[in-house]
Amino acid sequence: MRWMGVVLLVLIGLGAAAPAENDSARKADTDRRIRQLIAQLGHADYAARQKAQAELQALGPEALDALEAAEADEDLEIASRARYLVRSIQWEWIAKLDSKEVADPLRGYPELDAASRLSRIRQLAELRGGKGVAALCRLVRFEPSQRMSKYAAVEILQQVPAGEPPGEQLAAVVREGLGSSTRPAARWLLTWIQFGSKPAEALAEWARLVDEEQAVLKQAPAKTAPTIFASLLRFQVARLEKAQRKDEAVSALRKLLEVEKGDPLSLLRLADLLARQKAWPVIEEMETRFPGPVSSISLLLYCVANARAQQGKLQEAEATAARARGLDPGKVDHVLYRHVEVARELIERGMFAWAEKECRYVIATADRQHLLGLFARHTLAAMFHDLDENLKAAEVEKEMVEILKEAKPGKTDLPVESLAASTGQMHYYYACHWLAQGDRQQHRKRLDDALAADPRNVDALIAAYRLADAPPEYRRKTVEGIKACVADMRKQMAGQPNQAVQYNNLAWLVANTEGDLDEALRCSKKSLELEPNNGGYYDTLGRVYYARGDYASAVKHQGKAAELNPHSRQIARQLKLFQKARDAKPPR
Numbered sequence: 001m002r003w004m005g006v007v008l009l010v011l012i013g014l015g016a017a018a019p020a021e022n023d024s025a026r027k028a029d030t031d032r033r034i035r036q037l038i039a040q041l042g043h044a045d046y047a048a049r050q051k052a053q054a055e056l057q058a059l060g061p062e063a064l065d066a067l068e069a070a071e072a073d074e075d076l077e078i079a080s081r082a083r084y085l086v087r088s089i090q091w092e093w094i095a096k097l098d099s100k101e102v103a104d105p106l107r108g109y110p111e112l113d114a115a116s117r118l119s120r121i122r123q124l125a126e127l128r129g130g131k132g133v134a135a136l137c138r139l140v141r142f143e144p145s146q147r148m149s150k151y152a153a154v155e156i157l158q159q160v161p162a163g164e165p166p167g168e169q170l171a172a173v174v175r176e177g178l179g180s181s182t183r184p185a186a187r188w189l190l191t192w193i194q195f196g197s198k199p200a201e202a203l204a205e206w207a208r209l210v211d212e213e214q215a216v217l218k219q220a221p222a223k224t225a226p227t228i229f230a231s232l233l234r235f236q237v238a239r240l241e242k243a244q245r246k247d248e249a250v251s252a253l254r255k256l257l258e259v260e261k262g263d264p265l266s267l268l269r270l271a272d273l274l275a276r277q278k279a280w281p282v283i284e285e286m287e288t289r290f291p292g293p294v295s296s297i298s299l300l301l302y303c304v305a306n307a308r309a310q311q312g313k314l315q316e317a318e319a320t321a322a323r324a325r326g327l328d329p330g331k332v333d334h335v336l337y338r339h340v341e342v343a344r345e346l347i348e349r350g351m352f353a354w355a356e357k358e359c360r361y362v363i364a365t366a367d368r369q370h371l372l373g374l375f376a377r378h379t380l381a382a383m384f385h386d387l388d389e390n391l392k393a394a395e396v397e398k399e400m401v402e403i404l405k406e407a408k409p410g411k412t413d414l415p416v417e418s419l420a421a422s423t424g425q426m427h428y429y430y431a432c433h434w435l436a437q438g439d440r441q442q443h444r445k446r447l448d449d450a451l452a453a454d455p456r457n458v459d460a461l462i463a464a465y466r467l468a469d470a471p472p473e474y475r476r477k478t479v480e481g482i483k484a485c486v487a488d489m490r491k492q493m494a495g496q497p498n499q500a501v502q503y504n505n506l507a508w509l510v511a512n513t514e515g516d517l518d519e520a521l522r523c524s525k526k527s528l529e530l531e532p533n534n535g536g537y538y539d540t541l542g543r544v545y546y547a548r549g550d551y552a553s554a555v556k557h558q559g560k561a562a563e564l565n566p567h568s569r570q571i572a573r574q575l576k577l578f579q580k581a582r583d584a585k586p587p588r
Helices: 002-040 046-070 076-088 100-106 114-125 133-142 146-157 168-178 184-194 199-219 226-242 246-259 264-276 280-289 291-296 298-310 314-325 333-348 352-365 371-386 390-406 416-437 440-453 458-465 472-495 500-512 517-530 535-547 551-564 569-584
Strands: none
Touching: 002 046, 002 076, 046 076, 100 114, 100 133, 114 133, 114 146, 133 146, 133 168, 133 184, 146 184, 146 226, 168 184, 184 199, 199 226, 199 246, 226 246, 226 264, 246 264, 246 280, 264 280, 264 291, 264 298, 280 291, 280 298, 291 298, 298 314, 298 333, 314 352, 333 352, 333 371, 352 371, 371 390, 371 416, 390 416, 416 440, 416 458, 440 458, 458 472, 458 500, 472 500, 500 517, 500 535, 517 535, 535 551, 535 569, 551 569
């Protein structure tokens, strides 16, 4: 009887293949007919030309790819009619299953000008959970303007971190949405999907696509834009980084510099990419090429200063940094705020000494009880803590405590209710300092002081939980404090469901102590859903997986945290811990 099973399987297989084969045959017939009709657009007989044009118009979007190719036909009549047809093809942009939030940006889309269309494309891209991707695929496939089609593809590429392939679900949506399209933007996305399974082949194909687009930018600029080309190059650089092909990545970055137009934000992104590749001379070239933007934007000047410092040009570096710091003098609020923001950006880039000077400028310039003075101190203390300079962190926090003690409720803009939190944080930093000095008695005393001032200080609760020699009663109270803190966080999450910080804090506390690790995992993932590029939140997700014993996942997500925050000492330390645990775990 076994042979009957084989026959049945063969018959079932044939039955399943038949519809696909029929679809393929129908498509081949249609494509052949489209080619014939396009050839007839140049027929000597006017009536034949008109008839072919009418048939192609009736085929609509199905003929779009072939018509776009025909726009460059040597027969001027064919090229002219193809251009007309591409512009006149009608398409129902809103699908039956589109939700209201997807349908709204597409209403009236064909009547909009280019700037408004691009705005609608970005609205679709910003919908959470990739809800707008299917609609963006429609635009990639059928938008009459190739430039707009490409903008839509770029927005889809940016649904995941730079250089990453799409997940299975996103890849499936893209494949279905693109169908058999051969437009340039569709080819980008289909190659992007290949990075998940065939990265080497996909990278080679991506290089060809980049070269093609560079040629289009030079020969037919109406069909693309420098920002579109730059997006393709940035993706290529990210993939070359992953493949550890540094020289090729730097060459690609030089191409980026060639197409830059001097937009400050774009230049800053380029400077960061160049810094990752340690392409210091190219950053200096950026100043030569765009002296106006670089000399007027402090953060760009700091990037140039850092490039000079990395090459040993220390005096030039300090002079450039001083120029950057002096760009915004005075004590007006928006000026002081800008200095603090620059300090935070410098910390992210590992320029700690210059970040400290920016914070010190605000502290020295602002009035003693100015809110921005506290903001600068908080930024500086957090930086010192991450650098393991906890005594410095504590002394800066102590200044905040003294200022908040002086403040009188109702007569100041200072958040006097934060005195308890600042006091707790000051004692926690002192506790970290004494731990590093090996003084366990002072370490515990300062932890007790921290929790007495602020029982909800998450880091102090974690440190108290980890005390090896704590008596049972002390541990019981600590666990009660942890449970009470988690309960408070749940209330805050219920009241503010779109605030990522509380989800992250709950996950961090539980993963470092005890509690419901399933809840911690859900909360950590929720925080990243709300803020997908937050390195600190990936750090938490890594810790959650570590607590669950999934060391491979811990390393994976901690690696992402390190990629997003490459200069964080705490993140780097935790990554080493997770790697050690993973390597020590025996294989199953």
